[in-house]
Amino acid sequence: AIEARLRGEVEREARAIARDVNARLSEREDALAVLARSPALRDYVRGEGTQPTVAAASSNQSQPGRSAATPVNISAESPSQSRPDGNIPKDVQGEIRAFIQSGQKYYLAVTCLDSEKRPLFRAESSKSANGAQVHFQTRDFLSESRRLDERVWSIGEQTPLRSGITLGNFGSIVRYTIPVFTEEKSAAARRGALIVELKLDALLIDAVNSVADLPQTQASEAQSSPRLAVVVLDRAGTAVYHSNDALRYQPVMTGMSPSFKPLMDAMNEGQSGWRFYESSGGDDWLAAYQPLAPLELSILVAGDYSAAVRPLSWPGWLSIGLIALIGTATVVMLSLFLRRMAQSIKRVTEGAVAIAGGRMDERIEARSSDETRLLAESFNAMSDRLKEQIALKAESKQFESFIRLSAMLTHDLKNSITALTLIVSNMEQKFHNEDFRADAMQSLRDATSQLGSIVARLSEPVRSLSGEFKRPRPVDLVPVIRRALGRTAEPAAAMHEIDIQLPSQLVAVADDERIEKVFENLALNAIEAMGATRGKLIVSAGAAEEGFVFFSVSDTGPGMTEEFQRTKLFHPFATTKQKGVGLGLYTCREFIHALGGRVEVESKRGSGTCFRIVLPSGTITEAGGKNSRAK
Structure with a gap:
């Protein structure tokens, strides 16, 4: 951590100092470019670069035989002969002085050259009792002061040119050269030049001190x-x-x-x-x-x-040791705590699994100091409430079974009473008919037999509710249907047209008692649906697709709506009759499905209804070993 912090600090300081140095150099270069564009300086350089020197003119006049127009070569090494003192315009002096004083700490000197590369003046910064002063020199120039970047005479832009760093009496010096154009800027334009010597030491010191704590x-x-x-x-x-x-x-x-x-x-x-x-x-x-x-x-x-x-001496290492010891103790205590917690959670989980598996008497042990005590007590309370709910549900289920048994028996009793009512009503009109009396007596015997069966079912409610009946066997359905017709349809023949279309034999694998009740229920429903209005009851039977037989009961009653057929038909306690229980069709369908058959219905409001029962066909073995099959 110490290494990372120190590394980040020194990298940050290095970047900051580098940015500060670049910013200070850019500021000095911008100021130099502004000075080089000064109109006063440009006019001065232009004028001085086109005038003959005073020494040349006096030399021509003093030498016999030489005309005034003859040029005189003036050595650059003798500048004292080329420029008189005090011929620098005051506005130029003011601008140079202001430039140097704006960066008094950084500027060492400014040298100005004309277009002939001759020095015009050199301005140096100096200190005196009166403060910082700028001294102008117009003669006796040292060759070192005229060192410049030769590119200044060929570039087409007024850009400062930076030369290498030199070490002088004033420390490290950076020398800048910039052209002073006397006409429109271009690579071939006439120009003078400014040479500015910058004290690098002062700039670096200021940059470092402004950033680092040094x-x-x-x-x-x-x-x-x-x-x-x-x-x-x-x-x-x-x-x-x-x-x-x-x-x-x-x-x-x-x-x-x-x-x-x-x-x-x-x-x-x-x-x-x-x-x-x-x-x-x-x-x-x-x-x-x-x-x-x-x-x-x-x-x-x-x-x-x-x-x-270094502060991490023995006290520091002692602190680290103590921290490590405390950390180790904390880890050990936490490990023990987590292990204890895991054991408690495991115990609660095992108890919960046992309860979920049906062991309602399972109790989860809850210790007084156990962190999972509340969870264990919650599971125990949940188990107790669950046992209570199961007991209540069992009682409710028994009560529902009793209600269901009562409804089923009530339905069967209603059907038997309806059949007896039909017989009695016909006896008043046809009792003198001997054949009718014989049929009526048989119907009465069958009705009383059914009532006896109902009483027997009351005596054995478990068998009645569980749906246990005789094992299905091949049964000829024609006699079964005719017996049911005798109790239901034939007594109603005076009021409705009865059309019976039965084959001589129709064998199915079924329970004859249940099938008789199914047909009786369908026939009574059809008669009740037609009510007091004369209608037609059609009973038919025969072979269906391969391996199946059918019988159907059709009426011309009011029929059922599509909504009723889709949402309520075959549902328990759903009926269209004002005094119906709503269990007949539900019981019929459940029984037929148990035999491997199906119930088909076709009904339309105002056009009557047809129920079609389809059952697996069977074979009846006759005496002599011959088989009789449904046809």
């Missing part, structure tokens, strides 16, 4: 070092700037351990990065470096890693 020291590195160190190297490995003044302008390897050499090589190649190195005092330093591209320099910001970790 107290300046005159001591060697072995003495009390600053918290951070900043070094600016040129490509030769010389410290152009060093936060330790004693090492400034020296080869950077002076007083440094060999571990700094790879870092210096990377800086000379213009690379960026970070790495550790060992100081001459044996301390570890972490340095971040990156190029200062405009100046072909590289900047390095280093932090004392050893000093950063």
Whole structure:
């Protein structure tokens, strides 16, 4: 963590200083470009560059035989003969003075050349008792002051040209050259030039001090070092700037351990990065470096890693040990707690699984100190309530079964009473008919037999509710249907037309008692549907598709709506009759489905209804081993 924090700090400082240096250079270059475009300076350079010198004119007049127009070569090494003192216009002087004073700390001198590359003046910054002064020189120019970038005479833009860094009496100097065009800017235009010498040391010091917390020291590195160190190297490995003044302008390897050499090589190649190195005092330093591209320099910001970790002495290590011990104890306690919690959850889970499996008497042990006690008690309470609900449901189911049995018996009893009513009503009219009396007596015997069956079913409610009946066997349906017709349809023959279409034999695999009740229910429903209005009852039977036989009951009653057929037909307690129970068709369908058959219905409101029962066909073995099959 300390390494990451220190690395981030030195990288951030290096980037900030590089940005500040570039910003300060750009500001100085912009000011120089503004000065070069000054109209007063351009007029001055234009005028001085086209006038003959005073020394040349006096020389022509003093030499016999030489005309005034004959040019005289004036050596650039003798400027004192070319320009009189005090011939610089005041407005030019004012602009040059203002330019230098705007950057008093940075500007060393400004030299102006005319279009013939001859120096016009040199303005230098100096300090006196009266403060900062600007001194103008118009003669006795040193050759060093006229050094410039020769590209200035051929470029077509008014752009400052930066020359290499030189080391002089005032420290590191950066020299700028910029053209002063005396006509429209172009590569071939006439021009003068300005040479500005910039004190790089002052600029770097201000840039570093504005960003980094670097107290300046005159001591060697072995003495009390600053918290951070900043070094600016040129490509030769010389410290152009060093936060330790004693090492400034020296080869950077002076007083440094060999571990700094790879870092210096990377800086000379213009690379960026970070790495550790060992100081001459044996301390570890972490340095971040990156190029200062405009100046072909590289900047390095280093932090004392050893000093950063020094507070972690034995008190620090003791603190770390205590923290580690506390952390270990916490982990152990947490592990024990989680293990205990896991055991409790496991116990609750096993109890819940047992309850879900139907073991309602299972109790989950809840300890007083158990964190899952509330959960266990909740499961136990839920189990108790669930047992109560199951008991209530069982009682409710028994009551529902009783109601269902009562409804079924009531339905069968109603059918028997209806059949007896029909017989009695016909006996008043046809009792004198001997054949009728015989049929009536048989119908009465059948009706009383049915009533006896109802009483028997009341005596055995379990058998009645479970639907247990005789095992299905091949049965001839024709006698069964005729017996039911005798009790239901034939007594109603005086009121309705009865059309019976039965074959001589029709064998199906069924329970004759149940089939008789199904047909009786369908026939009575048809007669009741036609009511007091004379209608027609059609009973037919025969072979259906292969392996099946059918019988059907049709009436000309009012029929059923599509809505009733779709939503209520065959549902228990659903009926269209005012006094019906609504169990007949439901019971019929359940029984027929149990035999492997099906119930088909066709009805339309106002056109009557037809119920068609389809059953598996069967074979009756006759005496002699012959088989009789439904035809």
